[in-house]
Amino acid sequence: MPPTLPEHCRSCAAPLANPDFQGPREHYCKYCVAPDGAVKPRAEARAGIRRWMIQAWRLPEDDPTLERRLDDYMNAMPHWGR
Ligand SMILES: [Zn+2]
Numbered sequence: 001m002p003p004t005l006p007e008h009c010r011s012c013a014a015p016l017a018n019p020d021f022q023g024p025r026e027h028y029c030k031y032c033v034a035p036d037g038a039v040k041p042r043a044e045a046r047a048g049i050r051r052w053m054i055q056a057w058r059l060p061e062d063d064p065t066l067e068r069r070l071d072d073y074m075n076a077m078p079h080w081g082r
Contacts, residue, residue, distance in 0.1 A: 010079040011045050012052070028079075042080060046070060 007016045011032035014021040023030025024037045032045050039045070050070055053059060059066055074080040 011039060011077055012049050013077065032079075039079065042074070045080070046074060049073060 007027065008014060009016060009021065009029035009032055010027050012029060014029035014031065016022060016027075016029060021029040021031070023033045024035065025033045025039070028039060031048050032040055034040055040048075050066070053066065053070065053073075054061060054063075075082065
């Protein structure tokens with residue numbers, strides 16, 4: 001048996017092994033899914049990832065690289081990539 005890799009949210013890469021991130025839908029964290037189980041629209045998910053980036057990376061709200069980094073990050077996600 002090959003080793004099983006820990007799974008990450010297909011929208012934002014949150015670690016799903018952590019119960020704090022588990023929500024109503026398989027393969028997605030609770031922050032990217034509405035209570036009815038639908039994945040949130042791109043703009044809404046983007047706003048959530050934006051808040052996380054500012055906090056986790058200690059970026060200022062008006063960091064000139066923030067919007068581009070957000071788009072790059074989301075385009076690397078299985079759910080949003082294109
Ligand atoms: Zn997520």
